[in-house]
Amino acid sequence: MRRRAHSYRDDPSVPLFPDDRPVIVFDGECIFCSGWVRFMLRHDRQARYRYLTAQSPLGQALYRHYGLDDENYESNILIEKGVARFKSDGSIRTLAGLGLPWSLINVCRILPAGLRDPIYDLVARNRYRIAGRRQTCMVPTAEERDRFIA
Template sequence: MRRQAYSYRSDASVPAFADDKPLIVFDGECVLCSGWVRFLLRYDRRARYRYLTAQSPIGQALYRHYGLDAGSFESNLLIEDGVARFKSDGSIRTLARLGLPWPLVNVCRILPAALRDSLYDLVAKNRYRIAGRRQSCMVPTPEERGRFIA
């Protein structure tokens, strides 16, 4: 769903949050999704991104704001400069901003978005079977805590 940049700021159901850095909203109970965030924490050496679990009140509100299912969390959400990106577009953009060699992932954009998103959806629908599910959301280490929004 396309919306104007920072549209969530005027949505009374979305609590205010720090949006001065790109934000990744992810399924904190999904082992695969948490692994994605662990990967990003490791390679995001400039601490460019902040993270938020989809199960949190802000995460839930953002999913609803963008018309996503706030119960299944089948798409990570990248909010950068107030603009939300979903599925393969959000993942490719996230990786490409990490610095070398990760911008090479932009070559994936030669594939039609419908094909990329179909592959994304296939993994998303089966992510618990592929990697498992935690009983509770991922808990950041004390060193990582400042990069997460509660």
């Protein structure tokens, strides 16, 4: 769902949150998704991104705000400069934000989302089958805690 930049600021159901840096909202119970965040934490040496679990009250409010299922998180959300990106577009932009060599992924943007997103959807629908599910959300280490929005 396309909305104007920072539209969540005008939605009373979305709590205020720091959005001065890009925010990645992810399924904290999904081992595959948590692995993605661990990868990002390891390679995001500039600490460019903040992270938020979809299961948190803020995460659920953002999923509802963008018209996504707030119980079955089949797309991560990248919020950058107030604009939300979903599915393959969000993932490509997230990786590209890490700089070289990861920014080479931008070449995939020449493919229309109509070709990229079905692959994303296939993985998203089967993510628990592929990697499993945690009983609780991913817990950041003490060193990582300041990169997460509670």
